[in-house]
Amino acid sequence: MNFIIWNCRGVGGKGFHTLIRDLKREFEANFIILLETHVSGDRGNKIREKMGFDGVFVEESRGHSGDLLPRFSRKNKAFNLWKGICKTSNGVERNTIWRIGEGTNINFWKHNWVPELGKLEHHATQVISPLDTCCNLTDFLTVSGSWDLTKLSEWLPDSVIKRISAMAPLSPWKGMDSIAWSGTSDGSFSLKSAYKSIIDDATPSDELFKLVWKWKGTERIKSFLWLAAHNVLLTNVERRRRHMSNSAQCSICNATDEDILHVLRDCPFAKAVWIFLKAHDIITDFFNMTIRDWLFANLSNETDWSCIFGVASSCLWFFRKRMHPTAAFEVIKSRGKEMLSILRKSSQLKRSHTLARSMIKWYPLVENCMKLNVDGSFFKRENNAACGGVFRNHLGRFVVGFSCNLGSCSITQAELWGIVKGLHIAVANEFSHVLIESDSAMAINFIREGCSNSHPCKPLLDDISLLSSRIHKVEWKQTLREANTVADTLVKKGQYLPLGLHLFDTPPPNNLNTYLINNLKK
Ligand SMILES: [Zn+2]
Structure with a gap:
């Protein structure tokens, strides 16, 4: 059976019905779905008659974007394929998730945008009035553009706040919000994952x-x-x-x-x-x-x-x-x-295979270059992620360190958050040349090669490219875990601090030892 699904423009145009008939013949299509939000009502019906197909259904549009997906209504007379589509549309909607860009298309309560939680209206700790349901994500940001944790805590439980605080907030400098498939790790749709989600609904995974x-x-x-x-x-x-x-x-x-x-x-x-x-x-x-x-x-x-x-x-x-x-x-x-x-x-x-046989030591830097070592960690039992990092100058002296308790996110996201937080500090301190070292090969690869729009790490990568464009020169380097111990200690510290960023002007006391050891190796 052949399908044509077309998110089209210009359905009302003169030649459209001939074009669609040609397409039908060319691809021997049995089933055509046209998505057009600009045409509805009587005009939609007229176009439908002109196209001359047997079983045609028109589903009215609701604004230009309205909901995430078109709603399918099941009619008794519909043929089986349509009934099947109606039946699965709920599952498709449930597995579709927004990736935050500029944030204008996303409804805070009604849309699925926080991983694994579904719509937030189901998690609210108090009754949401119809007026509140129109909230955008911007309504929950502070003036500086980060999540307003105080306002969030008025409406949502801590477990949900932990998830939101670990997400990169929207920014007008980022691209459009986009839709991704939540069933796969990289956000791209696969038939296998869709099948799995339907099967999982029927039988709990064993x-x-x-x-x-x-x-x-x-x-x-x-x-x-x-x-x-x-x-x-x-x-x-x-x-x-x-x-x-x-x-x-x-x-x-x-x-x-x-x-x-x-x-x-x-x-x-x-x-x-x-x-x-x-x-x-x-x-x-x-x-x-x-x-x-x-x-x-x-x-x-x-x-x-x-x-x-x-x-x-x-x-x-x-x-x-x-x-x-x-x-x-x-x-x-x-x-x-x-x-x-x-x-x-x-x-x-x-x-022993994973330990590379190279000398682990401090490599001196050129003058005016700041070295930022970052790291991320994820504690499975607490379902909590943290990141941390340390800036050192070309002589290896401690300049500034940070720990950040992120909330709930993946380890790769935590590693990327470390870089984002570090870059924020670098921009604020007007460092002109930064060498960033992370022990996460995946994070460095993402930064060098990018990832698809649907990937969960995309919003963080957008932040990284925005921030690094504000610094004169940024270099990236993957380091060994053994050479990243100071950052590692700061990350572990972050796990036990309150949510948010914590800065250190001096190496924290329990950090002195690793700091000294790292520097003695030079
Ligand atoms: Zn027996």
Whole structure:
């Protein structure tokens, strides 16, 4: 089936109906959607008749932009494809998000512009009157152009404010606001993500499968865990269900039906092994959980236990009829040890690969050049991001440092925020030549190569290009994490400070050590 979707101009023009008929013939289109906000009412109906198609629907426009997307209304007589489009239009709207540019098109309450939150009207802490719903983003800015946290806190809870404060505010110097797809990390639409969002709506995403997928160990055990999580191991219960045998009874203890949980945990043979392993000390309620909760609790354990658990449960399955519990316990112990040592070695190897073999030291700068080291961090548990940085002159002396608690955003955004805040300080202090060092390869790549308009980092990159155009000379350099320790310490400090920017004229006391070490290396 062929589609033409055209955001067109000049539908009212003389030659339009012939053009659209030609297009239809040329592309053998079965379905044509025209988006035109300037034509509606009687005029729309006349044009519709002229085009001479079979089933035509006109949906009235609401102003030139109005809502984010055209509203589709479902009519009983409509053919199936149209009904399908009407059905999915809600999902499309939910996954469409505004990227802030100059901010004039975005309605503060009614539009989806804060990642992962949807419309803010659903989060307001007090009743919003119809008059307030016309608010623009500008209504929530301070005179200096940053978010007005006091005003935001009158209307919204702290969790929402944390998200807003981590977004780059609008600016008249930026481009138009644009629409992006929130289902992908870079904001561009993909059929896969759209499908996933529809499926996710129907079935909540299963964290257990993700845990199995990420389990570190041999593929053989991983696929065993995969089968166990899907409840498809060929136990006697399963055999009887598939008419492969008459009895579902456990052939070891003959006490009860043999389902997965019985083989892996409750059969006396398995229970003895788990007691040897002291599983009940590690996971509370170990012997009283359903199969899903049991797998989940064990596999999500962050110590070595999740590895041992995988090894033990697979051994219990494969050895169940061939071994005595003590022998099985010995095998599990030795295999577990072996696997843990392999895992440790491979993670050490990875770490040593990432450490580049270059000298980490202070490189002297040309006179009048300021060096800005920036960094960002994200604490997953607190869902909080911070950035920080330090300016040093060409002799390596501390000039000014900053920490900023950002709120909730991604780590790349935090790294870019560090650069934005640093550039603000550089502009305010009239530094003419700045060398900016960040340990984030991604941030530096974005700045050098740019990103698409729909990308979540686009508003921050706009800020960076605006600010750096106000400085005579800006250079970018990617540095090693080990050479960025002062900025790193300031970032960590930022995590514990109140929301917003904090400046330091002297190196903060707990920072002195790293500062000295960094400088002694020169
Ligand atoms: Zn049994």
